[in-house]
Structures are given as C-alpha cells and as structure tokens.
Amino acid sequence: MESRSTLTVARFEDHYYESIAGILERIGWERQYIDGQLAAVRAFATDTVDSRVFVAHYNEVFSGYISVQFYQWNRLSQIHGLVVDPSMRHKGIASSLVNEAETFVIARGGRGVYVDTPVTNTGARAFYMSQGYQQDYIMTAYYDVDLDGVTYLKLFPDR
Ligand SMILES: CC(C)(COP(=O)(O)OP(=O)(O)OC[C@H]1O[C@@H](n2cnc3c(N)ncnc32)[C@H](O)[C@@H]1OP(=O)(O)O)[C@@H](O)C(=O)NCCC(=O)NCCS
Numbered sequence: 032m033e034s035r036s037t038l039t040v041a042r043f044e045d046h047y048y049e050s051i052a053g054i055l056e057r058i059g060w061e062r063q064y065i066d067g068q069l070a071a072v073r074a075f076a077t078d079t080v081d082s083r084v085f086v087a088h089y090n091e092v093f094s095g096y097i098s099v100q101f102y103q104w105n106r107l108s109q110i111h112g113l114v115v116d117p118s119m120r121h122k123g124i125a126s127s128l129v130n131e132a133e134t135f136v137i138a139r140g141g142r143g144v145y146v147d148t149p150v151t152n153t154g155a156r157a158f159y160m161s162q163g164y165q166q167d168y169i170m171t172a173y174y175d176v177d178l179d180g181v182t183y184l185k186l187f188p189d190r
Pocket residue numbers: 111112113114115116119120121122123124125126127146147148152153154155157158159161
C-alpha cells in the first residue's frame with residue numbers, strides 16, 4: 032500500500048534549537064551567523080504577543096522554520112528567517128510555513144508582510160513571487176559593501 036507524506040506546522044519549542052542549528056550547518060552557515068540566528072529565534076519565540084516562530088515536520092522529520100514579527104505601529108509584519116532543509120525542498124514546506132505566518136499576521140489585524148533577501152538569492156526571490164509577494168525596493172549595500180538587498184511585499188486585500 033502506498034504511504035502518504037505528512038506535513039505539519041506547529042509553534043516553536045525550545046527543543047528545536049538543535050534542529051535549526053543542524054539545518055543552518057548543512058546549508059553552510061558559519062558558527063557566528065548560526066548563533067545570531069538562534070538568538071533571534073529565541074527573541075521571536077519569547078515575545079508571544081507580536082512575533083512567532085513556526086516549525087515544519089515532513090514525514091515527522093524536522094524540515095524547516097519561519098520567524099515573523101508584527102509591528103503594531105503600521106500593522107505590517109516582517110519575515111526574519113525562513114529556511115527549509117536542503118534535502119526536503121520543493122515539497123511545499125516553505126509555502127506552508129509562510130501561510131501559517133500570514134494567518135498569524137491576519138489574526139493580529141495586519142495589513143501585509145514584507146521580507147528582505149540578498150539580490151543574489153534567486154531561489155528565494157522566485158519563491159516569494161510564487162507566494163504572491165511583489166518586488167518593492169532594492170537597498171544598496173544592505174547585506175555588505177557589494178551585496179544589495181531586495182524587499183518583497185505582500186499586502187492583503189481590503190485591510
Ligand atoms: C527558498 C526556500 C525557503 C523555499 O523552500 P521550499 O520548501 O523548497 O519551497 P516550496 O516547496 O514551498 O516552493 C513553492 C514554490 O516556490 C518556487 N520556488 C521555491 N524554491 C525555488 C527555487 N530554488 N527556484 C525557483 N523557484 C522556487 C516554486 O514555484 C515552488 O513550486 P514548485 O516546487 O512546484 O516548483 C528554500 O529554498 C530555502 O530554505 N532556501 C535557503 C534559505 C533562504 O533563501 N531563505 C529565504 C531567505 S529570506
């Protein structure tokens with residue numbers, strides 16, 4: 032009998048730090064950036080009013096996470112981190128994580144979501160476009176002296 036794949040998305044819990052670090056190691060991040068990302072995850076998971084971290088499991092294996100922050104002052108939200116394990120890409124995992132983050136933002140009364148990524152990150156740029164995000168602006172030297180950032184924005188209709 033054919034077995035069905037399962038994809039679940041849930042709130043972050045402390046025992047997922049190591050799984051997140053493992054994915055970031057596998058995609059080649061250096062230790063100081065991993066530590067910075069884990070500190071950010073801790074902050075977003077602790078402020079349970081205006082931010083969230085969601086994790087995904089594919090066939091019960093930890094497969095990725097997203098962190099999102101809601102800003103009361105303009106009712107927009109920012110995706111701070113979104114990573115899917117390289118061995119589990121193109122299975123709709125990031126789409127499900129973004130969908131969960133957007134659901135949180137809408138429940139908070141949000142108007143939309145934006146996210147920054149390096150201009151060279153063609154995979155992420157194509158991914159955000161596929162989720163209805165539109166390129167908004169280029170920020171010169173945002174990531175480094177020779178690496179511009181690009182912001183994608185999705186505004187929810189009628190909000
Ligand atoms: C970008 C990323 C999060 C996408 O994760 P994913 O789980 O593979 O994405 P999904 O399966 O939900 O993709 C949905 C659609 O987005 C588009 N897409 C996703 N990755 C893509 C890529 N590398 N190139 C082109 N299009 C892509 C496709 O249209 C895809 O649908 P398809 O698989 O039917 O072709 C993942 O590649 C990743 O972790 N990259 C490294 C970290 C990163 O760049 N994070 C975002 C920076 S803010």
